[in-house]
Amino acid sequence: xxxxxxxxxxxxxxxxxxxxxxxxxxxxxxxxxxxxxxxxxxxxxxxxxxxxxxxxxxxxxxxxxxxxxxxxxxxxxxxxxxxxxxxxxxxxxxxxxxxxxxxxxxxxxxxxxxxxxxxxxxxxxxxxxxxxxxxxxxxxxxxxxxxxxxxxxxxxxxxxxxxxxxxxxxxxxxxxxxxxxxxxxxxxxxxxxxxxxxxxxxxxxxxxxxxxxxxxxxxxxxxxxxxxxxxxxxxxxxxxxxxxxxxxxxxxxxxxxxxxxxxxxxxxxxxxxxxxxxxxxxxxxxxxxxxxxxxxxxxxxxxxxxxxxxxxxxxxxxxxxxxxxxxxxxxxxxxxxxxxxxxxxxxxxxxxxxxxxxxxxxxxxxxxxxxxxxxxxxxxxxxxxxxxxxxxxxxxxxxxxxxxxxxxxxxxxxxxxxxxxxxxxxxx
Numbered sequence: 001x002x003x004x005x006x007x008x009x010x011x012x013x014x015x016x017x018x019x020x021x022x023x024x025x026x027x028x029x030x031x032x033x034x035x036x037x038x039x040x041x042x043x044x045x046x047x048x049x050x051x052x053x054x055x056x057x058x059x060x061x062x063x064x065x066x067x068x069x070x071x072x073x074x075x076x077x078x079x080x081x082x083x084x085x086x087x088x089x090x091x092x093x094x095x096x097x098x099x100x101x102x103x104x105x106x107x108x109x110x111x112x113x114x115x116x117x118x119x120x121x122x123x124x125x126x127x128x129x130x131x132x133x134x135x136x137x138x139x140x141x142x143x144x145x146x147x148x149x150x151x152x153x154x155x156x157x158x159x160x161x162x163x164x165x166x167x168x169x170x171x172x173x174x175x176x177x178x179x180x181x182x183x184x185x186x187x188x189x190x191x192x193x194x195x196x197x198x199x200x201x202x203x204x205x206x207x208x209x210x211x212x213x214x215x216x217x218x219x220x221x222x223x224x225x226x227x228x229x230x231x232x233x234x235x236x237x238x239x240x241x242x243x244x245x246x247x248x249x250x251x252x253x254x255x256x257x258x259x260x261x262x263x264x265x266x267x268x269x270x271x272x273x274x275x276x277x278x279x280x281x282x283x284x285x286x287x288x289x290x291x292x293x294x295x296x297x298x299x300x301x302x303x304x305x306x307x308x309x310x311x312x313x314x315x316x317x318x319x320x321x322x323x324x325x326x327x328x329x330x331x332x333x334x335x336x337x338x339x340x341x342x343x344x345x346x347x348x349x350x351x352x353x354x355x356x357x358x359x360x361x362x363x364x365x366x367x368x369x370x371x372x373x374x375x376x377x378x379x380x381x382x383x384x385x386x387x388x389x390x391x392x393x394x395x396x397x398x399x400x401x402x403x404x405x406x407x408x409x410x411x412x413x414x415x416x417x418x419x420x421x422x423x424x425x426x427x428x
Contacts, residue, residue, distance in 0.1 A: 017094035019308045019330045023101050026334075030410040033401075039426075040418050047097055048115075049073040053143040057136045060129050067136060069121040071144040073153055074100035077420045080151060081117035082107060082358060084158025084187075085140075085165075091120035099158075102329055103358070105413035106351040110390045112362045117153050119144065125160045137165050141172040148173070150183035150369065156361050157187040159232070163199075167192055183368035186361035195364035196376035198357075201383065202327070203237025203305075205356015207245060208384055210301055210325045212391045213348050213405075217323060222246030225299040227321065229253050229291060230306030231270070231280050234327050234354065238303050239267045247301070251294050254279055255306075258294040259286035295319060304331035305354075311336045319345060326350035341404055349406040351413060352387075352394055359386050 015021055024045060031041045051071045056064045070093055073081040083103040086096075096118045104116030121140055125133055147153055157166055166188045173184045182193030190196060197204075211221050224247045228235045231254045239249045248264035256279040259265065265286060273283045281288060295302065295311060298320040304310045305327030311319060316336035324340070324347045326332065332340070332347060340347055360383055367373045374382075398408035 015094045017092070017098065018333060020094040020098035022330060022334050023098040026406070026410050027101070027414060029407065030414040033407070033411055034415055034418070036414075036418055037422075040421055043421060044075065044414065044417065047072050047074045047100060048076060049147060050093070050097070051144055051147055052093065053140070055139045055143050057132065057139055059132055067121055067123055067140070069119070069140045069143065070096045071119040071147060071153070071155075072096045072100040072117060073147065074116040074118075075104045075417060075421075076115035077424055078108060078115055078417060079113035080115065081153035082114035082156070082361065083117035083119065084156045084357075085161050085169075086118070086120035086158040087123050087125040087160030087165075088120065089122060089124045091122045096120050099329055102351060104417060105410060106355050106358060108416040109351050109394070109409055109413040110355045110359055110386055111416070112359060112386070114154075114358070114362065117155075118158075119155055120158075123160075133165070134168050137168045138172045141169045142176070145173055145176060148184065150181060150365070154183065154361075154365055155185045156357070157233075162233075163187055163189045163194065166194075183365055186364040186368075188364070193364075193368050195360060195367055195373065195379060197379035197383070198360050198364060199233065200237040200241070201360035201379075202234045202354050202357035203239075204241045204380070205359065205383060205387055206234070206238045206303055206305070206325055206327045206353055207241035208356070208387045209348055209353050209391055210242075210303070210323065211245065212388060212395075213323055213325065213346060214301070216395060217346060219300055219322065223248065224301060225250050226301040226303065227251045227294060227297050227299045228327070229258075229294055229302075229304045229310065229331075230328065231274065232305075234357075235303070235305035236267075236271060236274075238305055238327055239265075239270075242301075243267050250299065251289065251297055252280055253289075253291050253294050253306075254281075257281045258289045258291055259283045260289045260294070260297065261286045297321075301325060303327045306331070309333055311340070313339065316340055317343070319343075321345060324348065326353045329354065337404075337406065347404070347406060349409050352390060352405070352409050355390070356383055356387065359383055 099118035107114040166185045174180045188194035226242045226247045251260040296318040302321035308330035311332040313335040316339035
C-alpha cells in the first residue's frame, strides 16, 4: 500500500476553517507515517458526497425565512455513514466537512461498522419557537432525505439538537415512506425506538476513557479534581459520571460563564439551578469565573466539552491540568497540542474520548433493525467493553511506535479505513 513519498501530489480545497485545516493536517501526518498509497491518501482527503440545501421556513409571524443546511458523507467503505446534526449559527460547509471526517476516524477507531458523516443548519435554535423549530426540522429532513436512510446514512443529535428533533426527523422520513422507519436516526426518545443509556453515553464514555488514562498515570479518580468546560448534554453527563466515580468536580461552565468551588460542586444542585436560571452562573456558594479562567485552573483532569478551538497557542502554556480528555470535537489546536506535549500534559483525543455517543447510537440502530431492545445495564457493559478495548489499542500503538495518544489514534483509525478501501478496490 506504500509508494515513495515524492510521488504524492496532494490537492484539497483551501480553507480558512481551523477545524477543517487541523483535521486535514492530522490525516496527512498519519498518512505519511503509514506511507499510504498516494491515491488512497487523496480519497481519504475528500468527502464522498456533499449536499447543500437552501430551504424556506414559514415563521410564526407569517414571514418566510430561508435557511442553509448541509449533509456531508466523508467515507462509507466500512459501512453506512453515521454522524450528528448540528443547529448553530456558525455552521458552514467546512465545519461540517471536518466533523464528517472526524466521524470516519472515530467509528474506525472503536471498530464499529460505520463510515463518517455530519449535517447541520445555520440557525440559532434558541431564537426559534417550538413550532418554528419543528417546521425547520421537517423541511431540512425532507431536503436531505434523498441521501439518508437506515442502510445509507443515519443522523443523530449534536449541538443544538435533541431527542425531540430526532423524533420529528424520523416521523418526517417515515411519512414519506408510508411506514415507520425507526432506524433512520438514532438518539430518539425511547418510546419510539430509542435506546436506554443514549442520553448519557458520551459523558459516561468520557469518564470511562478518563479512568483508563488516569490508571496509566497513577491518578485515582476517587478524590481527583476535575474541571468540565461546557454544561450541555455532554458536559453535564460527564460531570455526573465523575461524581459517581468519586471525583470532585471543582468547576463547570456554559456559554455565559463558569463557576468554581475548590471543595467541589454539588452537580445535582447545579443542574437544578441551570434548569431554573438557564445558566450555571450564579449558583449559590460558588465563585464566578470566565471560560478562559476555567481552562487554566489547577486540576487533575480537564474535559473541554464545549466548542472547538478552546485550547490554543494563546493559553496552552497556562493550562495546569495533568490530563485532558476531549469531550468536544477539536477543542485543542495543533499548535497547542505541541505545547502540551512539551509540558508533558497527556491529551486523550476527541476521536477516542467522546466516542461513547456513536457507540450507543450503533447499539440503538442494531436494536431498531432487529426490533429487540436491551436493558441499560447491558448497554453500559457493551459500551465499556468497546471503549476499554479501543483505549488499549491506542495505548499499545502509542508505546510501540513512541507516539502521543492523538497520533497513535489517528494512525490506527486511518490504517483501518485505508485497509478497507484497498480490500474493496476502486469501482469499476
